[in-house]
Amino acid sequence: MKENRKNPGKQFLITALILLFCGLLAGVLSSLTYVLPDFLKESLGLSKLRPLHVSSVMFWIILGATGSVYSGLWMLSKKPISILISKIQLILWIIALVGVFYSYFTEDFGGREYWEFNPIWALPILVSWILFLVNFVLAVRKTGKWPVYVWMWLTGIIFFLFIFIENYLWIFPYFREHFVTDMTIQWKVNGSIVGALNQMLYGTAFYLMDRINKNESKIGYSKLAFGMYFLGLTNLMFNWGHHIYTLPTESYIRYVAYFISMTEWFFFVKIIYDWKKSLVEMKSNYSYFPYRFLMATDFWVFINMGQALLMSIPVINIYTHGTHVTVAHAMGTTIGINSMILFAAAFMFLIPKDEQTVQPNKLLNYSFWIVQLSLLVLFVSLDVSGILKGIWQLDPDQCSFGEMMESLRTWFIVLGISGSILMLCFFVFIIHLLKKAFSVK
Amino acid sequence: MKIKVRHIFSLLCLAFLMFSLSIYVYPLKKLKAQEFNKVSAVEGRLVWQKYNCQCCHQLYGLGGYLGPDLTNEYSKFQGNEDILKALFKGGMKQMPAFNLSKTEENFLIEFLKQTDASGNANPRNYSIHKNGMIEQNERK
Ligand code: HEM
Numbered sequence: 001m002k003e004n005r006k007n008p009g010k011q012f013l014i015t016a017l018i019l020l021f022c023g024l025l026a027g028v029l030s031s032l033t034y035v036l037p038d039f040l041k042e043s044l045g046l047s048k049l050r051p052l053h054v055s056s057v058m059f060w061i062i063l064g065a066t067g068s069v070y071s072g073l074w075m076l077s078k079k080p081i082s083i084l085i086s087k088i089q090l091i092l093w094i095i096a097l098v099g100v101f102y103s104y105f106t107e108d109f110g111g112r113e114y115w116e117f118n119p120i121w122a123l124p125i126l127v128s129w130i131l132f133l134v135n136f137v138l139a140v141r142k143t144g145k146w147p148v149y150v151w152m153w154l155t156g157i158i159f160f161l162f163i164f165i166e167n168y169l170w171i172f173p174y175f176r177e178h179f180v181t182d183m184t185i186q187w188k189v190n191g192s193i194v195g196a197l198n199q200m201l202y203g204t205a206f207y208l209m210d211r212i213n214k215n216e217s218k219i220g221y222s223k224l225a226f227g228m229y230f231l232g233l234t235n236l237m238f239n240w241g242h243h244i245y246t247l248p249t250e251s252y253i254r255y256v257a258y259f260i261s262m263t264e265w266f267f268f269v270k271i272i273y274d275w276k277k278s279l280v281e282m283k284s285n286y287s288y289f290p291y292r293f294l295m296a297t298d299f300w301v302f303i304n305m306g307q308a309l310l311m312s313i314p315v316i317n318i319y320t321h322g323t324h325v326t327v328a329h330a331m332g333t334t335i336g337i338n339s340m341i342l343f344a345a346a347f348m349f350l351i352p353k354d355e356q357t358v359q360p361n362k363l364l365n366y367s368f369w370i371v372q373l374s375l376l377v378l379f380v381s382l383d384v385s386g387i388l389k390g391i392w393q394l395d396p397d398q399c400s401f402g403e404m405m406e407s408l409r410t411w412f413i414v415l416g417i418s419g420s421i422l423m424l425c426f427f428v429f430i431i432h433l434l435k436k437a438f439s440v441k
Numbered sequence: 442m443k444i445k446v447r448h449i450f451s452l453l454c455l456a457f458l459m460f461s462l463s464i465y466v467y468p469l470k471k472l473k474a475q476e477f478n479k480v481s482a483v484e485g486r487l488v489w490q491k492y493n494c495q496c497c498h499q500l501y502g503l504g505g506y507l508g509p510d511l512t513n514e515y516s517k518f519q520g521n522e523d524i525l526k527a528l529f530k531g532g533m534k535q536m537p538a539f540n541l542s543k544t545e546e547n548f549l550i551e552f553l554k555q556t557d558a559s560g561n562a563n564p565r566n567y568s569i570h571k572n573g574m575i576e577q578n579e580r581k
Contacts, residue, residue, distance in 0.1 A: 033535055045537060046535055047493045047537065050496045050497075050505055051493065051496065107493075109491055109492065110491055112495065113496075113503075116490075116496070146446075151446060170486075175468075176486050177482075177483055178468035179555050179556055180559050181467045181468050184467075185465070187503060188464065226446060230449060233450075233453055237457040238457075238460065243503070244501065244503070245574075245575055246501050246502055246562060246567065247501045247560075248559065251574075254574065255574065258573070258574060314573055315569050315575060317575070318569075318575050319564075321564070322501075322502025322510060323506065326502075394564055401508075402534070405507075
């Protein structure tokens with residue numbers, strides 16, 4: 001195997017872990033503002049904390065995915081990756097990150113949900129992403145027949161680029177003139193960008209599984225794997241309309257989304273069908289961290305997909321839309337699925353092989369299980385507060401908004417507590433991984 | 442001819458591009474005379490972003506969830522702009538008091554007029570089809 005030390009993906013993974021640290025802190029502080037209205041109101045306030053939280057964790061996922069793809073490619077590709085390009089790419093990211101944080105702390109907003117920073121800082125991100133695409137294509141250009149995960153990585157990178165540009169179309173007044181179209185494009189972007197990142201991450205999960213099972217080149221080329229890849233891609237392209245069922249758009253947009261979203265039942269049924277097989281696999285790999293996190297991913301895919309499928313049915317969506325059920329869905333997937341895959345990848349790529357097992361470290365073992373448990377509590381607290389608001393929304397003699405929010409207080413307290421525990425346990429992993437990454441010579 | 446992965450990939454991409462284009466050109470087909478000042482409304486959206494209202498408020502249920510949905514805030518107060526301006530300035534609970542300039546204030550109100558004119562976002566204002574789809578009721 002090639003020298004792991006020079007793997008260009010490592011620096012991206014390390015940067016990503018640091019961003020997760022910041023994002024978790026901002027998330028817990030955000031949840032406190034729900035319960036304590038005057039908390040940090042004058043200094044930070046939710047208007048800075050929410051963007052800080054959401055952007056940091058989005059960047060954790062984006063940079064983590066970049067790092068994972070690079071690491072996988074590094075082990076896979078015979079053609080070397082250009083270290084120079086990857087270095088410039090990272091420097092551009094660092095410039096963007098400094099700009100974004102500066103922008104938030106000085107309240108220099110101007111962007112939209114998830115990207116609230118001054119749009120100027122999107123430029124270095126854009127250029128760095130183009131470099132990523134170039135580097136990737138140069139590395140895989142001549143490597144024979146691609147396994148499914150190479151296709152998934154490439155798809156993720158190309159679509160992220162397209163969607164990222166689409167994300168800034170609003171800069172042109174033409175796109176803002178028609179409010180409904182503007183909103184449609186905005187949520188087309190937000191829906192499908194997650195799909196693009198998922199292509200990179202599921203590709204990584206596929207690759208890791210392939211390595212763990214040591215039967216390389218089998219799963220990666222199967223018809224079923226490619227079938228699932230195309231189904232995922234179709235969903236990336238066309239299912240985002242389920243975010244905007246209530247928006248008065250052209251009805252074909254909504255029907256396309258409704259129809260395509262329902263094809264995801266296939267994934268759902270497949271998970272149940274594979275359950276037994278997974279259990280057998282689990283026994284032999286249970287003590288191995290990359291595997292553990294992938295196992296957790298499976299569980300969270302099941303829970304989140306079940307909920308997402310229900311939310312994609314418009315009559316149910318009308319109850320959950322505009323409430324914290326949406327947040328449960330957003331956080332449930334980004335933590336339960338994306339972050340778990342990234343931790344699996346970080347364990348695989350940042351730590352020497354003999355240190356990837358669980359046994360010697362009780363603290364890590366407990367933290368793993370507390371993460372899962374507190375995430376479940378966090379998820380339920382968001383869902384319950386969301387459903388209660390949903391019932392309020394449809395109640396003909398509803399009380400005032402303020403009173404309704406007051407009645408949800410208990411659930412917001414549960415959110416704050418479970419979130420804090422989740423944060424602390426994630427910190428244990430982040431610190432462990434960073435320590436190891438820096439100590440490897 | 443054998444169907445290859447890249448053929449299916451290209452075909453899907455083409456479909457996606459056409460779908461996207463059909464959405465981009467929609468305003469060209471649809472711009473009719475509207476009840477708000479278009480230029481100001483377009484600027485008002487930027488004021489909404491500049492002060493990050495989206496972080497606590499929703500439009501058609503999308504945004505942050507600490508505060509209420511503001512899609513139809515304009516008609517909630519029967520278009521009384523003084524009340525709206527007072528609300529922006531006053532702040533309440535977690536919402537800070539915003540010090541908007543006169544122009545910004547007017548742009549923002551024009552934007553809220555635009556969102557209000559686009560439809561009624563109240564979830565009680567939808568009917569349900571047999572196939573499970575929902576549809577916004579016509580405005581009276
Ligand atoms: C890996 C960790 C995390 C990820 C990936 C994550 C992701 C996200 C995302 C994507 C959103 C936007 C949701 C939306 O717009 O619908 C969000 C919002 C939020 N998150 Fe997290 N989150 C994480 C951890 C936490 C923790 C530990 C807390 C503490 C309780 C927290 C509290 C919040 C709050 C309060 C919001 C704002 C919800 C609102 O608008 O009302 N998050 N998070």
